[in-house]
Amino acid sequence: MSEPPGAATFRAPAEAYDRLVGRYAPALARKLIAAAGVRGGQRALDVGCGPGALTGELAAVLGSDRVAAVEPSSVFAEACRARHPGVDVVVASAEALPFADGEFDHALAQLVVNFMTDPPAGVREMARVTLPGGTVSAAVWDYAGGMTLLRRFWDAAVALDPSASERDEGVCMPFCRPGELGDLWATAGLADVEVAPVVVSAHYDGFEDLWQPLEAGVAPSGAYAVSLAPERRAALKDELRRRLGAGEQPFELTARAWVVTGRVP
Numbered sequence: 161m162s163e164p165p166g167a168a169t170f171r172a173p174a175e176a177y178d179r180l181v182g183r184y185a186p187a188l189a190r191k192l193i194a195a196a197g198v199r200g201g202q203r204a205l206d207v208g209c210g211p212g213a214l215t216g217e218l219a220a221v222l223g224s225d226r227v228a229a230v231e232p233s234s235v236f237a238e239a240c241r242a243r244h245p246g247v248d249v250v251v252a253s254a255e256a257l258p259f260a261d262g263e264f265d266h267a268l269a270q271l272v273v274n275f276m277t278d279p280p281a282g283v284r285e286m287a288r289v290t291l292p293g294g295t296v297s298a299a300v301w302d303y304a305g306g307m308t309l310l311r312r313f314w315d316a317a318v319a320l321d322p323s324a325s326e327r328d329e330g331v332c333m334p335f336c337r338p339g340e341l342g343d344l345w346a347t348a349g350l351a352d353v354e355v356a357p358v359v360v361s362a363h364y365d366g367f368e369d370l371w372q373p374l375e376a377g378v379a380p381s382g383a384y385a386v387s388l389a390p391e392r393r394a395a396l397k398d399e400l401r402r403r404l405g406a407g408e409q410p411f412e413l414t415a416r417a418w419v420v421t422g423r424v425p
């Protein structure tokens with residue numbers, strides 16, 4: 161099956177994704193699951209599952225046979241399937257979910273809404289496959305502020321090349337501000353819409369541990385890094401290290417996301 165649109169910067173090996181933003185994903189997933197109110201005995205859909213961080217946390221709460229996942233990148237879908245046997249993982253996009261109306265108690269999308277080709281259609285589909293009274297929820301990084309890794313990355317990139325501002329995710333990513341995200345949910349017909357910040361953190365063994373996954377070209381940040389000629393890439397690496405104040409010692413970074421929840425009427 162060919163991949164739906166939206167997978168372009170997520171074809172790198174799952175291990176590279178794990179080491180870039182994936183290292184924040186399990187902790188973020190637990191907060192998203194809590195905000196959605198997922199409880200044992202229910203069924204849930206993970207939309208844009210990537211290599212499966214949220215899928216795994218959902219399976220831990222519900223059991224694998226009560227979790228389904230969709231993902232347009234076949235590389236990531238295969239990684240999710242291998243990591244979470246028993247979960248129904250389908251190569252598909254949010255905009256055309258291959259499920260009947262009301263199959264799930266919850267539809268969740270972690271770090272996906274801003275990558276959708278047609279976000280209003282994707283959220284409407286999430287609502288369609290969710291039972292009345294169930295929840296549709298999502299987390300989106302605060303790219304413009306509290307997602308420290310990506311904020312420092314793009315600040316460093318723009319400082320060296322102002323034209324990089326076109327690719328700065330804090331500027332070009334839709335739905336990374338609470339008002340816009342809440343409006344997307346309300347426009348999809350969801351009720352009791354709430355948006356709240358959540359903060360998670362990740363450990364790094366040292367600056368090289370942070371930099372190496374960017375060299376794999378994964379996600380928009382990695383794709384930008386590998387698009388640079390070697391000397392400009394080295395300058396970006398130095399500038400990012402300087403802005404993070406990081407060296408060979410271990411360190412932690414915090415990352416803030418906006419979590420939106422809404423109820424299907």
Ligand SMILES: C[S@@+](CC[C@H](N)C(=O)[O-])C[C@H]1O[C@@H](n2cnc3c(N)ncnc32)[C@H](O)[C@@H]1O
Pocket residue numbers: 165166167170181182185207208209210211212213214230231232233236252253254255269270271272275276277278282
């Ligand atoms: C930043 S990753 C998040 C992966 C995973 N949910 C996590 O939290 O680690 C974004 C994911 O959204 C997927 N994606 C992109 N466009 C999509 C769409 N239209 N529908 C569903 N998923 C999409 C990408 O392929 C990628 O796996």
